[in-house]
Every structure is written in structure tokens, then in C-alpha cells.
Amino acid sequence: MTIETSELITDIGELTTQADGEPRRPDRAVLMQGGRIRWIGSAANAPAADTRVSVGGRAVLPGWVDSHTHLLFAGDRSAEFEARMQGQPYAAGGIRQTVEATRAATEAELESNLRRLGAEALAQGTTFLETKTGYGLDVDSEARTARIGARHADVVSFLGAHVVPDGIDVRDYLDLVTGPMLTAVRPWVSFIDVFCENGAFDVEQSREVLLAGRTAGLGLRVHGNQLGHGGGIALAVELGAASVDHCNVVSPADLAALAASGTVATVLPACDLSTRQPLAPARRLLDAGVTVAIATNCNPGTSYTTSMQFCVATAVLQMELTVEEAVWAATRGGAQALQRDTGPDAVGSLVVGGRADLQVLDAPSVAHLAYRPGVPLTIAVWQHGQRMPRPSGLPGTTR
Template sequence: MNTGTTAPTSARTTARTTAITNIAALVTNDPSLGDGSPIGLIQDAAVVMDGDRVVWVGESSKAPATDNAVDAGGRAVVPGYVDSHSHLVFAGDRTQEFNARMSGRPYSAGGIRTTVAATRAATDAQLSANVAKYLAEGLRQGTTTQETKSGYGLTVADEARALRVAADHTDEVTYLGAHIVAPELADDPAAYVGLVTGDMLDACAPYARWIDVFCEKGAFDGDQARAILTAGQAKGLVPRVHANQLSYGPGVQLAVELDAASADHCTHLTDADVDALAHSRTVATLLPG
């Protein structure tokens, strides 16, 4: 974002410029702009876009000439929300589990299996409709970037299908074959880790940007999680970690070690975990939020 630079003519497209004017309060998240606060608040502001890119922000009276203008009607304008952790490729529901948790009974990683069975039985069209519905609802509420994961297929074909469906709707797609050990291999987790880092990864990597693992008792331990994430890195995928959700464990430290984009959940943290996150580039995504 800038406050006056225009792209060279040779770099410009045929996109038309649009000014959004009469903004009562514009949040830029740039402390160098506006009132100097951390949110970079500009009052009586305008935003200029060239096609789908913001090329200028500032006071309305200083806005450059544009092809089009949109009157914001004195509303506030804020950046879109980013949902960095969602599971939109699924079928069925887990109402009984939710009721149990609300009554004080603990959640366990095994609850995922209920959704696995329903997701495997769903058609591509049903899964795609679910993703489209929830992305649209998120956008309606101001979420303009929404990551979504696989993780409810747990076979090569079902995981690849989930990611293919997700990739039809968003670029922010995460391979989560390591959500839990597939029911068929519950007695041989090492074989499932081999599948997740081998044939399943080969089938899924072309559709994904990220790789995730549920590092938790009942799911994958630290050594298994490291093997899964480093295999994904070798394929060009960026790590994320379901970390320290149900108990204290190695998830946060592993996320920091591998320079993961995020360590998600973070319910049970030690002082050492907090310090590690504070001195890293890994974002702590606190869930539920």
C-alpha cells in the first residue's frame, strides 16, 4: 500500500481505477499513516484501487483522480479478516460431541472419526457445496482470506479429493492427512505415517500450499509430526501445527523449530513455549476464539 506512487505505464493493466470516498474512519494497520496509532487510523479517508489492488490511501481531499468513484456513505472501512484455521471440506456433524463438551466431558482426538466416515461417504458435489457455503458466509461477515484443510478423508484418494475440492474455491489449502491415524491402520501408526509422507503426500502436494499435523496424545507424537512436516517441506509445502490443544506437549516447540507459519490452539503452554513463540516468526493462533 502506498500514498501516492503510481505504477509505470508499461506495468499497468487495462483495469480501471476506482476511488472509495466518504470513509468516516479507515483502518490501515500502518502506524506511519493517519493518527500514528498502531491501527493507522485515517479519518475522512479515501482508498484508490487499480483493478483488485490498493494503490493509494489517504485523506479524501487528497485523493487522485480515478475512472470510477464509490461513496462509502460515512461508513468505517477495515481490512478483511484472515481465518488461518478452518476445516471446510467435511460432511455430517458432531452435535453429540459438542453437547458432551458443553456438559464438561473432555474432548478427545478420536472424535474426528465421526466426521471421517461421513466425509468419505459424501459426493464431490456435496463437499464442494459445503466449502462454497462457508466461504460465502465468512465473506459476508468480513473474512476475505480463509485457509481450509483436508483431514477427514485419511486415504490417498479421499485426501486428494478433499484438497482438489478446496482448491476449486481458494488458494489457501492445507494438506492435513495427519489429522489422526486412519481407522484402518489404527494398530499400525508407523505404516500410516509412511503413507502420509509417501503416496498420500505425492497425491496431495499439487493441490496444497501448506502441510499440517495434529501433534497430540491420541494423534501424532513429536517424532512422527517432525517426519511428516519435513517430508512436506521437501515437497515445497509450508508447515503448520495443531499444537498443545489437549495437553502440554512438543507441538509449539516443533512449530518454532521448523519455522511453521502457525502453531494453532495453544491451550496448554509453558513459559518456555511462550518464549519460543515470542522469539520466532511462528504465529500463535489461539483456538477456539
């Protein structure tokens, strides 16, 4: 539902628009109507509006664009996490445990989990969300999760090529993914994704999956170079993928190829911490001229967080990004990774005529996102120009 009456957000202490070349500015106001931004300017010159909301000198910025999550799952892998914290390495095999739980779950359970995590993300400022299939891994289960995903996420990616499930040979599984499974999910997905890594799919297998997706009219994304030099970055660049995600292990050749391409490198700081991997070299990527996005990779195995703020803070504190670089990567960078940063439905920036997706921080500046790590700073969110209610709290809580 869009709001037809006009609403002015005023007394903005610091406005980050992410419009090309626009710096953070003090004393701003933003007028919204019909789900879109109608005017941005000095608070002193603000036009009349049906309603006015003073944010009392706080910082306002675009809502986060979380371009990489896996929210279509059931079950819990906290035991695997605890084992990792006792020194066990991460291996792709844990995915099969979630596959078993996801197949056994009802549609209502899967949908309720997705809604719960989506609401958690929204309350923390995420106004645009990608999610993936990849825990069904048979035709009906992948189609079911794709369908549920399309009801609640903004973008759904098909990740049938996550791992080869038990009980099927890899050749037969590839035929399924690139044939009946792709056909079954096609109405609900806009990208195809593949886990190109030792223990998952090699480069040739990944290429076959991506090319089948392209033939079906899907955009391409790749999980690449997370655990080793699996060739995912080179393949993503070769095929003109929208993004290659993880990028922990980056060779000089990968760096040069990425820098010369239009492929976004998406780093996943919470995943790196939760798997005790060396952090992705985001600083090196940026210095080489690569476009970098930041996402949560929220999933039950390697990164069970919906907090983009945590990822931004980690990118600043541990990956050596500046605050502005990290905030850009988590807004416009994410939009670019999803090929949604231009045109009338662009997200990740605040521009006149564009979508009114924004968040207010309980802080005077975006610097506080990293300066106050661990403190949830988002206190209000507008999505499509509509103010989002705060979550109601624990199940059973009444107000």
C-alpha cells in the same frame, strides 16, 4: 476478474490500513483499479474516478485473513457438541465420525459445503482463506479434498496427520502420509500440517510428517498444545514452522522459544469456547513479544463458525487484547501465519500497489467490533477490487 475502471471509496470515517506504523485515520478515501489499491489519502484531496462510493462516515479496514479452517467435510456433530455442553470433555476421536461422513459424500456435496461456508465467510468480511484436508485420511479421499479445496480456498494445507484412522496401524499410516498420500495431494497444497497431541501424533511422529512435507517443498504448520503439553510449540519453533495453532497450554520455555522465533502463534477463540477449554493466553503471548494471529478454526467438531468478528470480539472481551491488537491479529497476523504479508501478493493490509481486499463496517470505528458483540457489522466487501454481492438468502429465495 479484475475491474479495469477506477473506483473511489470515499467519506471513510475511520481507515485502518495495517501498513507498518500507520494509525487509524479519519476522513479518508481509497482509489482502486485493476484489483489493486492505487491511492490512499484525505477524502478532501481524492482524485477523480470512474465511479465513487460514499460509505457515509463508516469504518473501513482490510478483509479478514482466516488462516486456519477445516472446511472440507461432510456431516454434523451437533450431538457431540451438546454432550460437551453437558460436561463431556473434548477428545480428538470425534474427528473419525467426520472422516466417515466425508468419505461417504460425493465430490459435489463436499464442494457445495465448501462454497457455502466460503460464501458465509466472505459475506462477513473474510477475503483470504486457508483450509485444510484432514477428514479423508486415505490417499484418494485426501487427494479429492485437496483438489476441491484448491478450487475455492486461497491456501490449502495437507493435514493427513490429523488422527490415525480406524483399521490401520500407526506405522503404516505414517508411511502412507509421508509417501503416497503426500505425493497425491502435492499439486494442490502449499503447507503440511500435523495434529501434535495426545490421542493424535506424538512429537517424533509429527517431526517425521513435517520433515517429509518440507522435503516435498511445503511450508510447515502445527496444531499444538491444545489439550496438554504435547510438545507441538517446541517442535514448530525447532523446524521454523510458519505457525503453531491453538497454544492453549504454554509453558515459560514455550513462551521464550516462540518469542525468539519467527513462528506465529495462532489463537482460536471460538474453538476454546466450544470445547470449554481455558482460553489461549494471547495476552501473555503478546506481552512476551510473540506474533499472534486470530483465526476461526471453522470445523464441524470444535468450532463451527466462520465469523472472524466473533473471534475478534472474544479476543478483546475475554483474552484481554486491545481492539487494535485483535484486528491486527485477524488481518496482518493471519497473513503472516500464511507467509503472505509481504510482496506483491500480500494480504491483510491496504497499501498502494497492494491487493484491494477490504470491508466496510456499519459502524464509525473498529472498536464496535467488540463494543457490539454478536452484531454482524460488515456491510460491504471488496475482493481484488471487486464488490462482492450480498448472499441471496435462504435456498429457493428469489429476488
